[in-house]
Amino acid sequence: MAQAVRMALHYGEEYLGVTDVFGEDVGPPLGGVFTVTQGLKTAWNTPLDERGILGTALGIAYAGGRPVCEIQFCDYALNIMDLFKIAGNQRWASGGAFDLPIVVMTPNGAGIRGSIYHSHSFESFATRLAGWKIVMPSTPLDAYGLMLAAIKDPNPVLVLLPKALLRVRGEQLIPGEPADPDELSRMIDAPIGDRSNWQPQWPPLEDYTIPLGVGNLVREGSHGTVIAYGRPLPLCVQAADELAREHGYTFDVIDLRSLFPYDWSMISQSVVKTGRVLIVNEDTEVTNFGEHLLRRVIDEHFYDLAVCPRTLMGKHVPGIGMNQNYELNSVPQLGDIRTALWDLATEPA
Amino acid sequence: MAQAVRMALHYGEEYLGVTDVFGEDVGPPLGGVFTVTQGLKTAWNTPLDERGILGTALGIAYAGGRPVCEIQFCDYALNIMDLFKIAGNQRWASGGAFDLPIVVMTPNGAGIRGSIYHSHSFESFATRLAGWKIVMPSTPLDAYGLMLAAIKDPNPVLVLLPKALLRVRGEQLIPGEPADPDELSRMIDAPIGDRSNWQPQWPPLEDYTIPLGVGNLVREGSHGTVIAYGRPLPLCVQAADELAREHGYTFDVIDLRSLFPYDWSMISQSVVKTGRVLIVNEDTEVTNFGEHLLRRVIDEHFYDLAVCPRTLMGKHVPGIGMNQNYELNSVPQLGDIRTALWDLATEPA
Amino acid sequence: MPETHEDPPDFEDELRRRATRTAAPAVIRSGREAMSVELALTVFRQMLRTRALEERSIKMSKSGEAYFWIGGPGEEAFNVCLGLQVHKGRGPAYDYLHLHYRNAGVLLAMGMPMIDHTRQLAMRWTDRHSRGRNFVGHYAVPEWNVVPVTSVIEVQYAMAPGTALVQKRHGLKNPAENEGITIVVGGEAGAAEGDFETCLNWSTRPGMELPVLMIVTNNRFGISTDIDTVHAHRPIADRAIPYGVRHETIDGNDPVIAWHAIDRAMRYCRRERKPYLLEAMVSRLHGHSSSSGAQRNWKEVDPLAQFEQKLIDAGAIDAATVRALKEEAKKEADDAVAQTMKEPEPTREDVYRFTYAPSPVDAVYPHDYTGLPGRPEWPPR
Amino acid sequence: MPETHEDPPDFEDELRRRATRTAAPAVIRSGREAMSVELALTVFRQMLRTRALEERSIKMSKSGEAYFWIGGPGEEAFNVCLGLQVHKGRGPAYDYLHLHYRNAGVLLAMGMPMIDHTRQLAMRWTDRHSRGRNFVGHYAVPEWNVVPVTSVIEVQYAMAPGTALVQKRHGLKNPAENEGITIVVGGEAGAAEGDFETCLNWSTRPGMELPVLMIVTNNRFGISTDIDTVHAHRPIADRAIPYGVRHETIDGNDPVIAWHAIDRAMRYCRRERKPYLLEAMVSRLHGHSSSSGAQRNWKEVDPLAQFEQKLIDAGAIDAATVRALKEEAKKEADDAVAQTMKEPEPTREDVYRFTYAPSPVDAVYPHDYTGLPGRPEWPPR
Numbered sequence A, B: 001m002a003q004a005v006r007m008a009l010h011y012g013e014e015y016l017g018v019t020d021v022f023g024e025d026v027g028p029p030l031g032g033v034f035t036v037t038q039g040l041k042t043a044w045n046t047p048l049d050e051r052g053i054l055g056t057a058l059g060i061a062y063a064g065g066r067p068v069c070e071i072q073f074c075d076y077a078l079n080i081m082d083l084f085k086i087a088g089n090q091r092w093a094s095g096g097a098f099d100l101p102i103v104v105m106t107p108n109g110a111g112i113r114g115s116i117y118h119s120h121s122f123e124s125f126a127t128r129l130a131g132w133k134i135v136m137p138s139t140p141l142d143a144y145g146l147m148l149a150a151i152k153d154p155n156p157v158l159v160l161l162p163k164a165l166l167r168v169r170g171e172q173l174i175p176g177e178p179a180d181p182d183e184l185s186r187m188i189d190a191p192i193g194d195r196s197n198w199q200p201q202w203p204p205l206e207d208y209t210i211p212l213g214v215g216n217l218v219r220e221g222s223h224g225t226v227i228a229y230g231r232p233l234p235l236c237v238q239a240a241d242e243l244a245r246e247h248g249y250t251f252d253v254i255d256l257r258s259l260f261p262y263d264w265s266m267i268s269q270s271v272v273k274t275g276r277v278l279i280v281n282e283d284t285e286v287t288n289f290g291e292h293l294l295r296r297v298i299d300e301h302f303y304d305l306a307v308c309p310r311t312l313m314g315k316h317v318p319g320i321g322m323n324q325n326y327e328l329n330s331v332p333q334l335g336d337i338r339t340a341l342w343d344l345a346t347e348p349a
Numbered sequence C, D: 001m002p003e004t005h006e007d008p009p010d011f012e013d014e015l016r017r018r019a020t021r022t023a024a025p026a027v028i029r030s031g032r033e034a035m036s037v038e039l040a041l042t043v044f045r046q047m048l049r050t051r052a053l054e055e056r057s058i059k060m061s062k063s064g065e066a067y068f069w070i071g072g073p074g075e076e077a078f079n080v081c082l083g084l085q086v087h088k089g090r091g092p093a094y095d096y097l098h099l100h101y102r103n104a105g106v107l108l109a110m111g112m113p114m115i116d117h118t119r120q121l122a123m124r125w126t127d128r129h130s131r132g133r134n135f136v137g138h139y140a141v142p143e144w145n146v147v148p149v150t151s152v153i154e155v156q157y158a159m160a161p162g163t164a165l166v167q168k169r170h171g172l173k174n175p176a177e178n179e180g181i182t183i184v185v186g187g188e189a190g191a192a193e194g195d196f197e198t199c200l201n202w203s204t205r206p207g208m209e210l211p212v213l214m215i216v217t218n219n220r221f222g223i224s225t226d227i228d229t230v231h232a233h234r235p236i237a238d239r240a241i242p243y244g245v246r247h248e249t250i251d252g253n254d255p256v257i258a259w260h261a262i263d264r265a266m267r268y269c270r271r272e273r274k275p276y277l278l279e280a281m282v283s284r285l286h287g288h289s290s291s292s293g294a295q296r297n298w299k300e301v302d303p304l305a306q307f308e309q310k311l312i313d314a315g316a317i318d319a320a321t322v323r324a325l326k327e328e329a330k331k332e333a334d335d336a337v338a339q340t341m342k343e344p345e346p347t348r349e350d351v352y353r354f355t356y357a358p359s360p361v362d363a364v365y366p367h368d369y370t371g372l373p374g375r376p377e378w379p380p381r
């Protein structure tokens, strides 16, 4: 997925007018702590100062540029919530005087043994920021398509990148991507060691845009609706496939992809069909975005529900501990999802 | 209510070891933009720097002091969410090595025609901060009692003060408060003009502590449960009283007072009794703390519900506009609450 | 100043207004600096207009025509001199302005009609800066690169490097296109926020120094807090030293001084494409805002009265002309208010408008925000 | 350095180790500064121990005994000199330490057993600093006023004025009680965050100057970013100038220099009760962390090898003793790891523990956090 984002940014630089890709360690020599920005021609390193990063992005956008900036880990976005809020309200506050076409990307969530400050999720904070659009891919192709949409959209868009999936390869190729992963790596991954003379060879990429607000129904079924995104999504698919194979229970699995705006019609149709709902994410569970989705389900489909709707979220804890026993017992795991799906499908109506 | 908080802080200085009350304009001559800290012996003014305020509070607490600090408006807490998060996780992260007995107070919510940056609410952001306790009074007496609890508790406590109620007088006296409001004002309100020689005359205040996690059932009834706190609470009471008087519909009205931990047993008992639930707050509605409460109700009482449970929250907008037409149409008003209560009580089961 | 219903301390009006020179001078001087009389009178007239607008604004907040007032009486000298020297226009070839809430004088001097200010103060739908949403003085003027003012103290300093970065790169082949600078303004108390340092640091990256004119209008107070009680007794301008940034602290109440200091600073930023920090000592004549009463503080130096006296002393203007100009300015403000109060207010349907720019890649909000996804409250326009 | 499985560049071992003096000296000198041989050997031994611990730590992260490593090889000279001079104890009469993640040398020099470090690295329940929750080097030692280290860059600078404020007021009647100072440490890149300025500003409020020793260990890099590409080419220590704070930039790789610079700075803070900013140029011998490979960078000056050579040259120690000390330190580290790996890990039941201190005024969590209100997942202990 890191390569997919990189290719999308390259496409953005070439065809969509991206003027600046910047953040801590985003430029050469490193090209991002997750290699997301290697070899990009407009990538540059900033001081270690998140306020300057988002502030400068705002300024660049005001002056007609198209900035894409990175917060190195979403945990380090918390000292600039005020700037996020401003970015979301400047158009509204000025009665439409200024558009703010900025993209912020940041790695999100657990799964890389990142301890307290490289494991937290940001979507519940982020979805509170009116004026923003928030996306989170679960596959490389979606990462590419959502990133292009984020760049094209003339409003602030936050791209949350599930850390644990950044090294995962996609089943589907990006238009223009060579089929051989080694070939792609030779073309666009920076070499180990001295990189000063390295230049990437970009494949002939094509446009592939996933509109904001459109979910992806990745599995269809009748025993329940699972709504997820980002890192837990493939786990939900895996659990659903296992239950289908072993017990014949099938599920609609919705990859939300776009958290705000979200694809309400996809959710709504599925809930009406199954009457059973499970919402899964890995963020901490008090005042969690999944609770908002649940509220919408209750608001509009309370009487369509066959059984109690469920949420599966991270525990309300001050942090995710380094030792795996902390993470395994505070962030939803495959087994937890399977159990929740089983209960959902088997509860008598 | 401003006087009640001031008296609580005085009590804290005298009997509970409060060493520092500080923030922007908190010390003399002003004593706080809402007069909450006038005449306090440990009150001092800080630089205009919220990071310094909360950071210094943490340091004071580490060194054995008992700080109470103020963020002038909750809207200006957003650049220190990282420090809030740290305050909430330092004890957990250090395996209990250091307690952090700090109190942060900040005015919250709309109702003073404060425009975009003096009208927002903070509870939905705040309740996401594991390790914190969050309270919000709706009466002066509760403000006194919750403030004393906040000071006594050896953990970080955030006291959200509903701006619109800060000038409201209470029906009940604080233990030691003179019955005549003019007398109290003469004793503890700073004079207009030169204050350099002014000293407050504190009434003989007594301990009155409202334990954290204990709600207040301010009305009892059978046609529904209303859960609220802070500014909308008196509106809920008023609407409930009107519906009782005019139509005979009666409601349990729960003043949560303590948002985290919240009084689950009070909520739970009432929901079981009425089967009808309305949750009201003025914060924006996407990823809102009220949605968390709703989730708990669904989790544990889905099958006890007679009708669809409801929430009434602020609209998901980038800000609350200066012209009253913005506020009236984006923040729940008395009429909205009455309508919601009417619908709740009259919907056929 | 009958508008504020407060009497100035006694002094002999006649004495004050008696000119000491007779022949009309060519220039007005302050120390070694001088300004042509023509320019001085232009500055003076804009200062008068600004003051008239501010006093009418305060009155609005007290009369119920408006609700909250904040502004810059006491900063007219500096702000007018700044506004008159801005290269105004749209896009990176022109100056960007990141202002705060005391800059009416800047905008009036640039040519903003008074009614653009009073419409915001009176929270009208016709308010071009915010549609009745924001506090007064929270301007946003895309044609003049005035980016939206926000109430959050100091964040403008974190944004300024962004516009300046685009300007630094813009029009490199055409020198006239490469003279735009970024001007950012804030108070002295706010300089305690990290954003101020961000601006210094991001404007001095080696090889990428940015044309940012950082301005601090130092009125010595943040609401009620005296800077001397919370900050080392040194100029705010010294903050430039660790970054090797040029800097100066000036008397912002003297238009002759202010004019030239701004000129020097702008010239440096325009030509050298590097930052400059200018601290102007100014007055705060009506306290912080209407929340603190907005009463006139007679202990503060009044830059307008001082300049008026100087012009009279120099024989550049006479008392009658001053009186006429004041009347004219007052009438201009009154007329703006009268018209403003006839104009419509925003309505219920306007709550969501202008949240999102139209987007061809958004399936839910192709035009603007309409309410929660799947629950449009207002049909898209 | 066989631990890292990387060979140092060729040089003639014999030549390097041959002492140039014969009689044992009384002092070790660097320029005008001198240190007794006794102290020099103490410092040297603690540096060796620190290096041995860091190298064993890197090995743990590569072998699977641990997962992530970060630390301070290359900072031993400075950190050991700092740790040896701390007034250690609990409460405001003693020094407070607000450290970052490269300060093993400080704690070892203060007397921390190696196993306290390896337990955290191996994420054991016996980890006294965080119960296996935090990255290595994230110490928390209440008996020594070491407040919890957090991964968030620079926030320690915002907290330091708080402990110093309590110290400033503490024991005013008893001079010995009023000598505690606050020491705050961070890297040069982090000084770009606003918290650094917060510390300077809050430590210099007139009449309330605070005894804060601000330390910047400048290794010239923030992860991959060279400070020279993102910061004006001036010392970080210059940041003290606008506040009138005493400051100095030193070679932190030379223990003789470092010792005296720390001594001067501490003496000033202790006696004058005012802040001081000390910038120490240090090396980063194994890159940023295990995430960037933790390979040895042979281009950086090695303070340990340099000091070793200096002691040998001065005849203060011989090669055999050095070898023995290294063996001893290596064994100490190996033993700590061996013991650590036998110790228990946290379990499922430990997830919520130590969230809340017991509170008599909390009806829901009188003891500790147990899960959402009304849904205890674990019985309170």
Ligand SMILES: Cc1ncc(C[n+]2csc(CCOP(=O)(O)OP(=O)(O)O)c2C)c(N)n1
Residues within 6 Å of the ligand: B024, B048, B072, B076, C102, C151, C152, C153, C186, C187, C188, C189, C190, C191, C219, C221, C222, C223, C288
């Ligand atoms: C981040 C933030 N904190 C606090 C406030 C509240 N506030 C508004 S104006 C002000 C004082 C500003 O003082 P200064 O920067 O000197 O500007 P002045 O008003 O004196 O021109 C404060 C504290 C705010 N608007 N934003």
Ligand SMILES: Cc1ncc(C[n+]2csc(CCOP(=O)(O)OP(=O)(O)O)c2C)c(N)n1
Residues within 6 Å of the ligand: A024, A048, A072, A076, D102, D151, D152, D153, D186, D187, D188, D189, D190, D191, D219, D221, D222, D223, D288
């Ligand atoms: C607020 C914040 N932003 C980003 C990071 C990620 N990060 C960890 S270490 C580091 C570099 C720190 O450099 P410096 O301050 O020079 O300290 P050094 O590691 O060189 O000792 C960065 C960017 C972080 N931990 N915290």
Ligand SMILES: [Mg+2]
Residues within 6 Å of the ligand: C187, C188, C189, C217, C218, C219, C220, C221, C222, C223
């Ligand atoms: Mg000021």
Ligand SMILES: [Mg+2]
Residues within 6 Å of the ligand: D187, D188, D189, D217, D218, D219, D220, D221, D222, D223
């Ligand atoms: Mg560094």
